[in-house]
Amino acid sequence: MKxxxxxxxxxxxxxxxxxxxxxxxxxxxxxxRGDDLGGVNFxxxxxxxxxxxxxxxxxxxxxxxxxxxxxxxKCAAKIIGVTGTKGKGTTCSLIAGILREAGKRVWLVGNxxxxxxxxxxxxxxxxVVVYELSSFxxxxxxxxxxxxxxxxxxxxHLDVHKDVDEYLGAKANIVLRQDVGDxxxxxxxxxxxxxxxxxxxGVKMGYPSGKYEDLLDSLVIPGAHNRKNGEAAILxxxxxxxxxxxxxxxxxxxxxxxxxxxxxxxxxxGVKFYDDSISTTPGSAVAAIRAFDAPKILIxxxxxxxxxxxxxxxxxxxxxxxxxxxxxxxxxxxxxxxVAEGYEDAVNLGMDLTMVDVVKNTTEVAEAGDVVIxxxxxxxxxxxxxxxxxGEKFIDAVKSLEE
Numbered sequence: 001m002k003x004x005x006x007x008x009x010x011x012x013x014x015x016x017x018x019x020x021x022x023x024x025x026x027x028x029x030x031x032x033r034g035d036d037l038g039g040v041n042f043x044x045x046x047x048x049x050x051x052x053x054x055x056x057x058x059x060x061x062x063x064x065x066x067x068x069x070x071x072x073x074k075c076a077a078k079i080i081g082v083t084g085t086k087g088k089g090t091t092c093s094l095i096a097g098i099l100r101e102a103g104k105r106v107w108l109v110g111n112x113x114x115x116x117x118x119x120x121x122x123x124x125x126x127x128v129v130v131y132e133l134s135s136f137x138x139x140x141x142x143x144x145x146x147x148x149x150x151x152x153x154x155x156x157h158l159d160v161h162k163d164v165d166e167y168l169g170a171k172a173n174i175v176l177r178q179d180v181g182d183x184x185x186x187x188x189x190x191x192x193x194x195x196x197x198x199x200x201x202g203v204k205m206g207y208p209s210g211k212y213e214d215l216l217d218s219l220v221i222p223g224a225h226n227r228k229n230g231e232a233a234i235l236x237x238x239x240x241x242x243x244x245x246x247x248x249x250x251x252x253x254x255x256x257x258x259x260x261x262x263x264x265x266x267x268x269x270g271v272k273f274y275d276d277s278i279s280t281t282p283g284s285a286v287a288a289i290r291a292f293d294a295p296k297i298l299i300x301x302x303x304x305x306x307x308x309x310x311x312x313x314x315x316x317x318x319x320x321x322x323x324x325x326x327x328x329x330x331x332x333x334x335x336x337x338x339v340a341e342g343y344e345d346a347v348n349l350g351m352d353l354t355m356v357d358v359v360k361n362t363t364e365v366a367e368a369g370d371v372v373i374x375x376x377x378x379x380x381x382x383x384x385x386x387x388x389x390x391g392e393k394f395i396d397a398v399k400s401l402e403e
Contacts (some may be wrong), residue, residue: 001019001023001024001025001046001047002024002025002027002044002046002047003015003019003024003025003026003045003046003049004026004027004028004029004038004040004042004047004048004049004063005027005028005029005051006029006030006048006049006051006053006054006058006059007029007031007032007050007051007052007053007054008028008030008032008033008052009051009052009053009115010115011049011051011052011066011067011114011115012028012030012049012051012304013115013240014067014115014116014117014118014303015049015117016199017117017118018117018118018301022091027045028234029036031054032104034184037058037059037113039220040188041060042059042063042064042239043061043063045061045063046067047060047063047344048061048064048065048316048372049065049066049255050061050064050065050066050069050140051066051350052066052134052136052137053136053209055139055160055283056139056140059087062074064140064277065164066114066140067115067116067117068110068131068133068137068138068141068370069140069141069142069143070117070206071109071117071120071162072141072142072143072145073127073143074120075120075123076124076125076127076225077107077123077124077125077127077128077129078122078128078129078146078147078240079128079129079130079131079145079146079147079239080095080126080128080129080130080146080147080149080236080239081131081133081144081145081148081149081174081193081256082095082130082131082132082133082148082149082151082232083133083134083138083148083149083151083171083174083238084149084150084151084152084153084187084193085151085152085153085154085155085156085172085192085281085283086152086154086225086278086279086281086284086285086287087151087152087187087225087226087228087229087232087282088111088132088133088149088151088192089111089112089132089258089261089278090221090226090229090257090258090261091114091151091229091232091233091236092108092110093108093112093148093255094130094229094230094233094251094252094255094256095130095149095233095236095237096108096130097251097252097254097255098233098234098237098242098247098250098251098252099128099130099237099240099242099249099251100251101247101250101251101254102141102237102242102247104127104128104240104242105124105126105127105128105129105386106127106128106129106130107119107122107123107127107128107129107258108130108132109129109130109131110130110131110132110133110134110137111133111134111137112132112258114131116131118176123135128240129330130173131145131340133174133206135156135157135161135167135170135171136157136160136170138170138171138173138174139170139173140173140184141174143177144173144175144176144177144178144200145174145178145182145183146173146178146182146183146239146315147172147183147185147236147239147240148175148178148182148183148184148185148200148202148288149184149185149186149235149236150171150174150184150185150186150193150196150197151187151193151228151229151232152187152188152189152190152192152193152225153168153187153190153191153192153193153196153282154190154192154281154282154283154285154307155167155307155308156240156280156281156305156306156307157305157306158305158307159304159305159306159314159319160232161301162264164292166224166294168192168195168196171192171196172196172199173195175196175197175199175200175202175279176199176200178201178202179201179202180201180202181201181202181203182200182201182202183202183203183205183206183239184196184197184200184202184203184204184205185206185207185232185235185236185239186204186205186206186207187206187207187208187228187232188196188206188208189208189228190206194206198227205235206209207228207231207232207235208227208228208231209231212230212234212396215230215234215245215248215252216230216231216247216252218249218252218253219252220228220252220253220255220256221255221261221262222262222291222292222389223255223262223287223288223291224287224290224291225287225290225291226262226291230252230370233251235286237356243302246308254345255389257369257392258275258277259388260275260276260277260278260358260387260388261276261278262274262275262276262287262288262291262373262375263275263276263278265394265395265398265399266311266398266399266401268363268398268401268403269357269366269368269369269403270367270368270369270370271363271366271368271369271370271371271372272287272294272370272372273318273370273371273373273394273398274361274371274372274373274374274375275374275376275391275395275398276288276373276374276375277374277375277380277387277388277390277391277393277394278387278391279375279376280302280305280376280377280378280379280380280387281307281377282304282307282308282309282312282373282377283307283311283312284377285298285300285375285376285377286311286312286315287334287380288373288375289316289319289321289373289375290315290319292332292371292373293320293370294320294369294370294371295320295321295367295369295370296319296320296322296326296370296371296372296373297321297325297362297365297366297370297371297372297373298310298316298320298323298324298375299324299325299327299332299358299362299372299374299376299394300323300324300325300326300327300334300375300376300377300378301327301328301329301330301376301377301378302327302328302329302330302376302377302380302381302382302383303328303329303330303335303378303379303381303382303391304329304332304378304379305328305378305379309330309333309337309377310337312334312377313334313337313338313340313341313343314341316338316341316343317338317341317342317343321343321345321401322345322365322370323345323346323347323362324338324343324345324346324347325346325347325349325358325361326346326348326349327349327350327351327358327376327383328346328351328378328382328383329351329352329382330378331349331350331351332348334346334377335348335380338354338403347361349361351382351383354393354397355390355393355394355396356393356397356400358394358397359372359394359397359398359401361364363401365397374390374391374394376390
């Protein structure tokens with residue numbers, strides 16, 4: 001079999017491994033290293049795998065597929081698919097934790113970091129696959145999961161998608177091919193999530209409902225947004241026959257958060273430092289602000305992804321935010337919007353500094369009882385290699401503070 005791979009990231013390398021083990025003839029095309037896709041005759045290949053970073057309309061061929069499409073076609077087990085702008089990774093992890101407490105054999109794959117092809121041959125009938133799906137993975141999906149979860153939706157990835165409609169259209173593929181007996185679980189406080197849910201012919205289950213507050217008290221991770229993620233997980237597990245209160249509580253109690261997702265790094269001189277570097281949208285930074293009643297010191301800024309900062313600056317102005325430190329290429333823009341909103345306690349640190357310098361600035365104003373939150377609301381590529389790199393540098397800087 002002749003296989004072409006467009007893009008050589010995590011999923012591209014997984015495709016290479018999968019078909020190499022099966023004797024495939026593999027050719028890799030990666031525009032990042034200068035390969036030109038325009039003059040390639042893709043008709044000579046049996047399969048052409050698009051990596052998430054490659055737009056489906058980048059090349060024209062009826063041989064086009066992706067890891068997500070191939071997995072959905074071949075998977076023997078029921079799939080719980082989860083998408084959203086933020087919260088999908090946490091929701092997936094909570095679902096997986098509860099199902100494992102119930103004795104289910106669970107595979108957690110997708111955007112959360114495990115390429116689905118790496119486990120495809122191990123998945124059996126009776127297992128449950130929990131699949132975190134980005135807009136890029138959903139973009140050209142031709143199947144929909146039996147159970148779809150749609151968390152909060154806001155404008156994102158507008159540096160790749162042409163506009164918000166294209167972004168929502170990609171996300172909507174999670175429900176467009178559902179049957180009447182399938183289920184969509186959605187955040188009914190989110191206009192985008194509600195709109196996508198309305199496109200399904202399946203059973204619609206909105207949240208939050210207020211029915212599970214006692215169970216949600218077992219969550220270790222902070223924030224009202226995570227209580228919503230927890231309810232989505234409860235509903236999804238119920239769709240595969242798991243609803244025991246004890247199993248749900250143990251699943252919640254056993255999950256202390258994913259890396260760089262509003263995670264406590266350290267308490268220093270009575271000040272708690274939280275790493276929320278995964279926050280690359282204004283909405284996720286708003287959720288971080290709302291997670292704490294204590295006085296907050298925020299680190300905001302980075303490279304833009306096209307979303308509006310209007311809601312974020314309004315939240316900063318009305319919330320208990322003691323100080324904002326701005327970094328990165330968006331610092332000037334966010335600073336100007338904060339001033340226009342009447343908030344005057346922001347300091348523009350610019351780009352010419354390290355995370356050690358940023359953290360040092362926060363310690364000069366933080367007092368016992370405050371929380372310092374790295375929740376940038378922006379991508380990281382202006383100053384760091386990735387959101388993970390940004391978060392790790394923050395963690396190192398906080399841990400190096402002397403008592």
